Amino acid sequence: MTPAARLSAAIDIIETIEADRAPAAKALKDWGTSHRFAGSGDRAAIAGLVWDVLRRRASSAWVMEDDSARARVLGMLKLERGLDVPTIGAMCDGSRFAPPPLTDQEEKALASRTTEGAPSPVAGDYPDWLDPYLAAVFGDDRVAEAMAMASRAPLDLRVNTLKAKREKVQASLKHLGAVPTPWSPIGLRITLGADARNPGIHAEEDFIKGAIEVQDEGSQLAALFTAAKPGEQVIDLCAGAGGKTLALAAMMGGKGRLIATDDDKRQLAPIHERLSRAGVHNADVRSPKGDADPLADIRASADLVVIDAPCTGTGTWRRNPDAKWRMRPGALEIRLKDQAEVLDRAAGLVKPGGRIAYITCSVLQPENGDQVRGFVARHPEFSIQPPDQTATVLWDKAEAFAEAALKSDEGWLMTPRRTGTDGFFVSVLKKA
Template sequence: MTPGARTQAAIELLDEIVAAAASGGAAADTLIARYFATRRYAGSKDRRAVRELVYAAIRQAGPMPVSGRAAMLAVADRDPAVAATFDGAGHGPAPIAPDEPRAEGGVAPGWLVEALTASGLDAARQAALVDRAPLDLRVNSLATTREAVLEQWPEGAATPLAPLGIRLPNGTAVESSDLYRAGLVEVQDEGSQLVGAALNAKPGKWLVDLCAGAGGKTLQLAAAMANQGALLACDIDRARLQKLPPRAERAGASIIESRLLNPGHEAEMLADWAGKADGVLIDAPCSGTGTWRRNPEARWRLTPERLQRLRAMQEQVMAIGAGLVKPGGRMVYIVCSLLDAEGTNQVVAFLARHPGWVAEPIEPAIGTGHGPGRRLDPATHGTDGFFVACLRAPC
């Protein structure tokens, strides 16, 4: 592909990504994969170059752009090499006309910037939310040690905060590696590892991962429990939960029971665990503002109305989780969001509704203290953004 053809391909992809963001369609990564699946003529260098153009445009645009061309013109304004490809030659984009619309720059739509600022994030920490994320792994302690993995993966380095984390160069083909196939490592951001460890899982405990998804934190809990005890992984999303059993088998995590829940009937489907769990982990559905480095177009999908629906879901899952915890047991609430509406405010409201419950310190301490919990953010800690709080049930 010529440089112009690469720019035109990026514009076409950006049009699809903008439309999907507006309609709740597929994520950018999925759309890019589909695009090149039907264009076999594009080599690996072409695919990589187009992908870089697409994500440069997404990260640069705060509010959702009116079109893919508007997004790419904003990139061209800063990059003369990209601007030169707008010459109309071959398969390249048409020349730039006077006064064509450009995507508006910034971190996010205005209402979200206001919400982040009100949540205590200054401009520098907001800007870091759309930087490129590192590639982190968690070593499976059921099967090996971090030192042993680093001996076989010398290009990696120990993460600075998580004791089982390894950071690799971006672009490393992890899932095709022998170490991954053998279940020795899992892809997991360092921040996710830190908040997942806040439940302080021990062998022999009865634990519930209430919003398990595909099971990243479930596998982390199973390893910390040394495959001793009971571990229930639940979710209402069949497609995501179905990914857990093969992952557990690969990792040698034998104590996990998966349970698909019907929305609105979670409590009755978990009646056999009511008041019995030593600990419940709630990695609640949220806006994902802390993961924009990985999914920057998610900024365009979030609306005040969707945020309100997510907050209602968070309140519901906390109530369900509280019903599973035994007297004196613990519940850890996590959101990969930096909005106080989903983090500290939710915990404060939960404590007001549940007399006798208390927030207690997370040991060892992680991140920065924030209200009744702790917070991690990309600029300060080099991780994805998270809020986490540990809540103790009355005895």
């Protein structure tokens, strides 16, 4: 397919998403199914265009003074891809499979309009109702922070120290351009271009042998900040597919007791195969069965309970730009209730002197600092561990990290703009 034909396909898919209110991933899959002539490179390039339009949905419509699918695609080419009017016009020449030629109004908008003077939600490309929440955290920097959250994310890998060393894995993944992550001592990063296909990590020998896992650097740091140690009893209370569980197991060096559970047993389905591949032998996966508590035998005995809390996922917008436009205010209220419940549950599992590591992939204060303060008010036997103490696991990078991340009395907030990671909040609470 020509670049012009890919552009036409992207416009069609955006129209489908808007008209049917369909998730972008489903719309892309349906298009691929009905256009089997398109090769993998074409599908990757078209998906890149669609995701970039969703990243710049509001700002591109503002620039074009038009919220149609075509206008958003054209505006995205200017704002996200940095293309000039002649280049955009060359792809819209009206030839076979190409979009119709630019109108005079479109040419004028592309040449002259910017997001200067646009409202913050437009310039930052996020829903209007979230503006007070982002302002409460970032103030006048919220547009810059939101723009970074709308950028394309790299592919981060965590080296499984149970099986490999970072230097050796980096050498074997040299052909993918893997480089060390800026903060995590166990991370590698692969930067992807706008039209690039995701590399076939799952086909790499290092992945097959369990030496690497796909995990954002912010998630790696969140696991490191828990300070899980060999010989401890550690509970991953919201284990899901096991990303944090695997990281904790490596930190424990195969020594101690690691229990992974989740309220949704469907989320736990991949964890067994992942643990086996990673060479983890000290993990006990407990799936819920009916109304029975899978942790009924544990009472105030855990050294560490890790809560990778259910949240709005605002910190992961750069990986799933569709999610921010589909999010509704009611979702936040549901998540706040879920978070309070799981925190209260964790309180009864921790032994005296033990700790809870509360983690979200959200940047919203109600899910982060407010939630932690509410927990401490309900459970005065817990106190917040000073954030500077948790960052000492980064050794020589702790001071630089403290300057980059946003520190509060309750914990650390990482963001794409500040730390180059997904948005993550981490708070460590110690029981007296």
